[in-house]
Amino acid sequence: MSDKQIISWDEYFMGLAHLSAKRSKDPNTQVGAVIVNEEKRVVGIGYNGMPYGCDDKVFPWARVGDTYNTKYAYVVHAELNAILNSIQKLSGCTIYVSLFPCNECAKAIIQSGIKHIVYESDKYCGTETNLASKRMLKAAGIDWKQLETTVDVHVEVVRNPELPEE
């Protein structure tokens, strides 16, 4: 098994973020986030979705229109969900996220005590909210690193062959 490829810790956690993103009902953007402590243990995980009790078949996913009828008024981002779902204090933790955090998530990241961000895509680089995000993160002493590799996660779900025929 000398040619067996072992993924790095960064790729492993980014892969988990991508797996989590597959739970998102957002038809356009699926984002996942994983929070890891200094012992490399996962302490929080999330994806972008509607708040608890807000039916994702009823609430809007539209990107254009009046605010009341777009997803922007409702969706909880992956990073915030990961923070809110976390199981311990997040001081000194690292957040892995497939897309660079927006300014709203940057606020939550800073206040949670997370100290490092590892991301894959920065497709909104240079937009005003992206610059505001980086402005706050820099002031708060949080570093960020873009992965040199991208992680593609392919999931194949099939009926369990051990089950009897229907």
Ligand SMILES: [Zn+2]
């Ligand atoms: Zn966000």
